Amino acid sequence: MTNVSTCALGQVVPPLIAEAKRLQRGATSREDNQHNQNSHHSDREQQDEDEENFHIDFKRATVEFFRRLFTEFIGTMILTTVLGANLLESRLKLITSESAAFNNGLTILFLIYPLGAISGAHFNPVVTFTFTLRRVFPWQWIPFYFLSQFVGSIVGGLLIRGLFGGQYAALATSSVSLLTSSLANAFKWEIFLTFCLVFVILQTATKASVIGSQAAIAVGAALAVESLIGGSKSTASMNPFRTLGPSIINNSNDNRHSLWVYIVGPLLGSILAYLAVSGIQGFGTKTNEITSAHGEQLNNEPDEADKMPPKINHFQV
Numbered sequence: 161m162t163n164v165s166t167c168a169l170g171q172v173v174p175p176l177i178a179e180a181k182r183l184q185r186g187a188t189s190r191e192d193n194q195h196n197q198n199s200h201h202s203d204r205e206q207q208d209e210d211e212e213n214f215h216i217d218f219k220r221a222t223v224e225f226f227r228r229l230f231t232e233f234i235g236t237m238i239l240t241t242v243l244g245a246n247l248l249e250s251r252l253k254l255i256t257s258e259s260a261a262f263n264n265g266l267t268i269l270f271l272i273y274p275l276g277a278i279s280g281a282h283f284n285p286v287v288t289f290t291f292t293l294r295r296v297f298p299w300q301w302i303p304f305y306f307l308s309q310f311v312g313s314i315v316g317g318l319l320i321r322g323l324f325g326g327q328y329a330a331l332a333t334s335s336v337s338l339l340t341s342s343l344a345n346a347f348k349w350e351i352f353l354t355f356c357l358v359f360v361i362l363q364t365a366t367k368a369s370v371i372g373s374q375a376a377i378a379v380g381a382a383l384a385v386e387s388l389i390g391g392s393k394s395t396a397s398m399n400p401f402r403t404l405g406p407s408i409i410n411n412s413n414d415n416r417h418s419l420w421v422y423i424v425g426p427l428l429g430s431i432l433a434y435l436a437v438s439g440i441q442g443f444g445t446k447t448n449e450i451t452s453a454h455g456e457q458l459n460n461e462p463d464e465a466d467k468m469p470p471k472i473n474h475f476q477v
Contacts (some may be wrong), residue, residue: 227278227279228278228279228280228305228454228455229279229304229305229307229308230308231275231278231279231281231455232279232282232283232305232308232309232312233308233309233311233312233315234275234312235271235275235279235281235282235283235312236283236284236308236309236310236312236313236316236401236402237312237313237315237316237319238267238271238316239267239268239271239283239312239316239399239402240312240313240315240316240317240320240401240402240405240406241316241319241320241323242263242267243264243267243402244316244317244320244332244333244402244406245320245323245324245332246259246260246263246264246267247260247331247332247333247334247395248320248324248328248329248331248332250391251331252328252331257388257391257392258388260387260391261384261385261387261388261391262384264383264384264387264396265380265381265382265383265384265385265387266380266384267380268283268376268379268380268383269376269377269379269380271283272373272375272376272379272380273373273376276373276375276376276452276455277455278455279454279455280297280452280453280454280455281455282305282309283309283312283399284309284398284399284400284401284402284426285305285306285309285310285399285400285401286354286358286398286399286400286426286427286429286430287358287361287430288302288305288306288309289302289427289430290358290361290362290430290431290433290434291362291365291449291453293431293434294362294434294437294438294449294453295443296365296449296450296452296453296454297450297453297454309401310401310404310405312401312405313401313402313404313405313406314405314408314409315405316402316405316406317329317332317333317405317406317407317408317409317410318409320332320406320409320410321409321410326410329406329409329410330410330411330412330413331413332406332410333403333406333407333410333411333412333413334394334395334397334402334403334412334422335395335412335413335414335416335417335418335419336394336395336414336417336418336421337392337413340392340393341392341393341394343418343421345393345394346393346394346418346421346425347394347421347424347425348425349390349393349394349396349425350394350396350397350398350421350422350425350426350429351425351426351428351429351432352390352429353386353390353394353396353398353429354398354425354426354428354429354430354433355429355430355432355433355436356382356386356433357379357382357383357386357398357429357433358429358430358433358434359433359436359437360378360379360382361379362433362434362437362449363437363440363441364378364379364452365448365449365452365453366437366441366448366449367448375452383398386398394421394422394425397422397426398426398429399422399426400422400423400426400427403419403422403423404419404422404423407419
């Protein structure tokens, strides 16, 4: 049974890994060619040299691939649980709406720093979708990332139910309050808020070599501000799975009547963000974006630290 599973994975995973590596190599080669236009190497010679050096350690890369999927599951689970808890406690007046917004920003901040280098820290299907539109994320990976995120949101919904009980769990699901908004108004807000969030994510990805890990601060600040200004209008979900998972497990205040707002709104907002960023940065792919979308590069070779002999600490007891 184990051999059959290993064989099946051996047939499915390598094409996924190879496609990602080719995508990464393609962007790097284009940038190198721009810097070496006056080189004595012809384009054909450069292409042959690239093909000769293109080797993948599929065993190691496969492990990295599943690490990415597990990271997306963990991150989406935590994000769904914590942001849902903030919404629930805000609705019960246990914390202020300002505190909930600040907590939302801190949550994405402490998730991106430890997990961003592994999977790209999407935790949101519209982020994965727009990275794919930017051609910096392999479309073959979409079903796997989506599945990991969706399962993470389902487990997040279960955690909310376990932590707060079935009586209050529905309060953690995003829904439109007709006392402060309407379905049409909430729909417009979800489009606008998602546009702003994804715009920041994509723009910081194009400047990854300059901003580096500080991009987490920009994304966290954007989420906090948007939660503050849009929380009373639409609860500022900006993430279809963050709403869908808890809705399936715990229902919502309006019996899922406004669920479509939190699926269609973020999708449209993310497409608008893609168009805006492409209008600024162009429609070509950049190595910085690919690294941000994938996380760390595929480990086809041992890290330098792995090659070095262990240091002996003579002061250890």
